Amino acid sequence: MPSVIEAENLRFAYVRVPVLEDVSFRVDAGDYVGIIGPNGGGKTTLLKLLLGLEKGQGNIRLFGCPLEQFKQWHKIGYLAQKSPVSQSGFPVSAEEVVLMGLSDRHGSGVSLSELKQVHEAMQQTRTREYAGRIFHDLSIGQQQRVLLARALVSRPELLILDEPSTALDPESREMFFNLLGELNARRGVTILLITHDTGEVGKYISKFMYIDKTLVFYGTKEEFCHSQTVAEKLGAFAQHTIDHLHNHGRCPLGGACGEIKND
Amino acid sequence: MISEFLSYGFVQRGLAAGTLVAAACALLGVFLVLKRLSLIGDGMSHVCLTGVAAALLLSANPVYVSVPVVAAASLGIMKLTQKFKIYGDAAIGIVSAAGLSVGLLITALAGGFNTDLLGYLFGSILTVSADEAVLCGLLLAAVLAGLFFFYRDLTSACFDEPFARTRGIAVHTLNTALVVITSVAVVLAFKVVGIFLISALLIIPPVSALLVSRTFKQVLWLAACFGVFSVWAGVYFSFVFNIPSGATIILVNLLVLAGAYAWSKTGGLKNAR
Numbered sequence: 001m002p003s004v005i006e007a008e009n010l011r012f013a014y015v016r017v018p019v020l021e022d023v024s025f026r027v028d029a030g031d032y033v034g035i036i037g038p039n040g041g042g043k044t045t046l047l048k049l050l051l052g053l054e055k056g057q058g059n060i061r062l063f064g065c066p067l068e069q070f071k072q073w074h075k076i077g078y079l080a081q082k083s084p085v086s087q088s089g090f091p092v093s094a095e096e097v098v099l100m101g102l103s104d105r106h107g108s109g110v111s112l113s114e115l116k117q118v119h120e121a122m123q124q125t126r127t128r129e130y131a132g133r134i135f136h137d138l139s140i141g142q143q144q145r146v147l148l149a150r151a152l153v154s155r156p157e158l159l160i161l162d163e164p165s166t167a168l169d170p171e172s173r174e175m176f177f178n179l180l181g182e183l184n185a186r187r188g189v190t191i192l193l194i195t196h197d198t199g200e201v202g203k204y205i206s207k208f209m210y211i212d213k214t215l216v217f218y219g220t221k222e223e224f225c226h227s228q229t230v231a232e233k234l235g236a237f238a239q240h241t242i243d244h245l246h247n248h249g250r251c252p253l254g255g256a257c258g259e260i261k262n263d
Numbered sequence: 264m265i266s267e268f269l270s271y272g273f274v275q276r277g278l279a280a281g282t283l284v285a286a287a288c289a290l291l292g293v294f295l296v297l298k299r300l301s302l303i304g305d306g307m308s309h310v311c312l313t314g315v316a317a318a319l320l321l322s323a324n325p326v327y328v329s330v331p332v333v334a335a336a337s338l339g340i341m342k343l344t345q346k347f348k349i350y351g352d353a354a355i356g357i358v359s360a361a362g363l364s365v366g367l368l369i370t371a372l373a374g375g376f377n378t379d380l381l382g383y384l385f386g387s388i389l390t391v392s393a394d395e396a397v398l399c400g401l402l403l404a405a406v407l408a409g410l411f412f413f414y415r416d417l418t419s420a421c422f423d424e425p426f427a428r429t430r431g432i433a434v435h436t437l438n439t440a441l442v443v444i445t446s447v448a449v450v451l452a453f454k455v456v457g458i459f460l461i462s463a464l465l466i467i468p469p470v471s472a473l474l475v476s477r478t479f480k481q482v483l484w485l486a487a488c489f490g491v492f493s494v495w496a497g498v499y500f501s502f503v504f505n506i507p508s509g510a511t512i513i514l515v516n517l518l519v520l521a522g523a524y525a526w527s528k529t530g531g532l533k534n535a536r
Contacts, residue, residue, distance in 0.1 A: 015348075051429050073431035080425060089473050090297055090422055091482060100419040103430035108414035108480075134477070150426070 001028035012056030032184045034205040035194045041212040077151035081162040094146045095131040101153035121153040140167040161193045277388040281494035283399035289490030292465035304462035306355035307449040310336040310362030316369035333446040386457030386509025456509035467516040471523035
């Protein structure tokens with residue numbers, strides 16, 4: 001499997017307060033990685049480092065290319081934790097926001113193929129019905145779906161999503177995770193997703209990454225449920241996550257799972 | 264009366280320069296307002312005082328001396344916010360205070376400049392030279408070219424800067440270009456409305472346009488139209504009633520803002536299909 005992300009010895013500190021220390025991992029094409037961990041554990045910072053939005057120490061390669069030289073940004077779709085709701089006076093339509101996900105052209109013109117891509121992404125996220133409405137007039141959940149369409153519009157090979165389902169109602173959340181699962185399963189889109197919603201998303205995720213200032217665990221869902229190491233290191237959190245997976249019928253160990261298994 | 268008014272060469276030059284600089288300021292102001300950088304114009308205008316005072320001391324053209332001084336100050340504001348993580352409004356306050364105090368110090372050391380300096384503080388649109396009018400034309404041409412070639416990059420960076428960076432858009436370069444070109448606009452605008460009132464040309468037309476527009480392109484068009492209208496109406500009223508042109512231009516802008524607010528209550532262009 002070709003690697004999509006390679007991270008080596010990542011370190012980051014906010015004004016000398018360490019946020020991430022010595023994080024190394026590799027994400028292969030087609031992986032669906034759920035990033036979990038406590039609040040303030042550095043999950044969002046990790047994604048920002050991967051996207052070049054924060055500068056830390058260490059090496060990052062995206063699609064085999066060092067981050068500093070990476071130019072193929074259309075291969076990556078990104079949905080941030082906070083939507084740009086502060087731009088409440090910005091008169092752009094939902095459709096124009098989705099168009100912002102395409103950056104091949106710089107001037108004001110829009111090509112037919114771009115419009116086709118925008119409509120396709122809005123169709124996928126069920127946002128076409130309010131394509132012409134002003135973005136900030138939409139509800140937070142609707143805005144989030146429009147922003148997902150913006151992340152999908154360039155037909156990315158890697159999706160980086162930071163707690164994307166927080167503002168969604170249960171129906172939208174299910175649609176959202178089903179869509180991600182489909183993109184991963186059918187189109188082979190690699191997904192890196194920060195979530196606290198392990199029950200809902202658990203059936204699709206292939207790997208878990210537990211971040212708490214450093215990389216505590218990174219492995220398959222089976223390893224996560226099966227590992228004594230996980231139990232020792234993560235204790236109640238691991239049991240809670242496994243219970244959550246089990247209660248939603250998404251535990252890889254099926255009926256045998258009631259408690260953490262020994263290695 | 265209007266034809267007599269327009270027949271004077273100095274009036275034509277003043278109106279031409281005012282039209283060009285008002286349109287440029289309004290277009291730049293749209294991005295500054297949406298990026299919460301409205302007050303950068305205020306800070307730059309205070310730094311203008313340093314440039315003008317230094318130019319008067321050296322018997323040089325204030326425009327040519329002020330452009331590099333104000334551009335350096337605007338880059339200083341950016342550096343303070345990015346490198347030293349100081350809040351934008353605080354950085355503007357710091358640079359603004361520095362500019363004002365250095366300008367006042369130079370003025371005091373030179374023994375005061377009397378009427379020359381007052382002309383720059385309160386504006387004297389009818390004293391615009393032909394060279395300065397040409398510079399105003401170049402400024403607007405640069406702003407329009409930037410909008411034409413980088414419209415999508417600019418709107419994307421203005422709407423959601425982190426996301427724009429993940430699209431490979433050179434956000435830092437765009438921001439630098441925006442503040443440098445704004446500093447040129449601020450310097451050229453001090454002849455039109457005066458140092459004290461420059462920021463109003465950057466802020467009021469975009470705010471009026473944002474109140475009533477449905478699309479971003481409407482905001483740009485309306486802001487430019489409001490800015491230009493305020494200059495024409497302001498200069499006309501100042502001629503008719505023999506009152507200061509700079510202050511009159513800003514008062515017209517405020518009346519346009521009040522009108523836009525009233526229009527926004529009925530939906531403005533937002534109801535138009």
